[in-house]
Amino acid sequence: MVGERMRMRREELALPVVEVAALLQVSVNALVDIEAGRRSLEAPRLFLSTQVLQVEPNYFFEGLTQAVVSDSVRMDSTSCEC
Secondary structure, eight states: OHHHHHHHHHHHTTOOHHHHHHHHTSOHHHHHHHHTTSSOOOHHHHHHHHHHTTOOGGGGGTTOOHHHHHHHHHHHHHHOOO
């Protein structure tokens, strides 16, 4: 979801993937993987991406449904060996 929103915003701003990758200090391949949802983005780079893409942090999470959030919590809690 986050990567998809990043790609949408990058395309809205007509920014080349090469330029955004350089500004985020990641390889082009890494950014392509992030945008495709195959790689996660750590918090500091997520924050940096808000500046590069000129959006508020909540932009990346708009449209998430409660079901998606609930599924994520359920998956995290079942994988915990507490």
